[in-house]
Amino acid sequence: MSVLTQTTAKALVLENLHKRYESRGREAFHAVKGIDLHIEPGELVALLGPSGCGKTTTLRMIAGLETVTSGDIRIGDRSIPHLPPGRRDIGVGFESYALYPPLDVEGNLSYGLKARGVKDADARVRAIAERLEMTDLLPLRPAGLSSGQKQRVALARALVRNPPVLLLDEPLSHLDAAQRQRVRRELKVLQREFGYTTIVVTHDQLEALSLADRLAVMDGGVIQQFGTADEIFDDPANRFVADFVGEPKINLVEGVVDRAGSVRVGRDGVLPTASRAAAGTAVTVGVRPQDARIARADEASVPGEVVVFENLLEFGLATVSVEGLDSSVVVQTSPEVDYRRGDAVRLTAPPARVYLFDPEDGARLR
């Protein structure tokens, strides 16, 4: 029987959480502006967003490494902002969390457990090291480790405590591609097996999609959308989310609502849309390359000319210039078709996949 045991899964709840960094002589900086997040017991949530949006600040407040300006954080039914980091029952895998240089990796991993009187500390360290394929690192000193190795040690240290809540900040960023895939899978297996309620901060969308049950997309200190990958991809809450999530990037072009259910794009184009925005409204039109397709002759469509065609084996990407638009648009095509520069095409998309946004504030016009 393994020494690793299932944790008692607990919900992690953030309620109207704010962080203002105060520094003398300067205006306070409002980095986190009222976050509400309800993470189910055993759920893995990826926190996604551009640099500076407040991801790390949020994680540090949960971990107790940063004070909370206002709002509440609860693990199960226990409010934690007043507790010191060591009493929060949280496993933290942050890069900045230093290892003790005089101890070898094994010592670093077992130190905290032994300090708390955990009896089978050594066996637990070995078991985690095996699962993360890092037993060869156990006798080494931190000074001799590569950044990728340090990262695996940080992950092991977070996991070895068997915490009900796990916080990981870019846990795989220094690993090479092959290791990254392996550790990512093992992390997901361990997380499922042991039921840690987990937040992972990542810049890598593929990593977020592969690991997470739900994604929280953040910008400007605010959660812009919280949902499954499909919900966020298929039904983006606003222009920021539509633009931030998805590869290749969504096409965003200017347009004017023609009549209900139809929007004019470029000089001669028309697209169907499920939006009920009123006729005459100036809008930003969003269509994902995956949703755009070549139109039949009788369909509402946007005429254009192929500028570049990239054959990527599983699909093609046609970059198409459209009369009257400042930027070209990208269409993902099926593998069997081939286009050349100068080919005339007509583009369309399903009405539910032609999103309209307010050109000023980016709000979705449904």
Ligand SMILES: Nc1ncnc2c1ncn2[C@@H]1O[C@H](COP(=O)(O)OP(=O)(O)OP(=O)(O)O)[C@@H](O)[C@H]1O
């Ligand atoms: N101690 C601090 N004092 C003042 N401002 C800070 C402090 N720490 C962070 N900030 C600011 O708060 C904002 C959010 O920072 P945070 O590190 O949380 O962002 P992030 O989303 O994690 O970014 P990254 O992905 O680059 O780490 C940034 O504008 C940052 O400059």
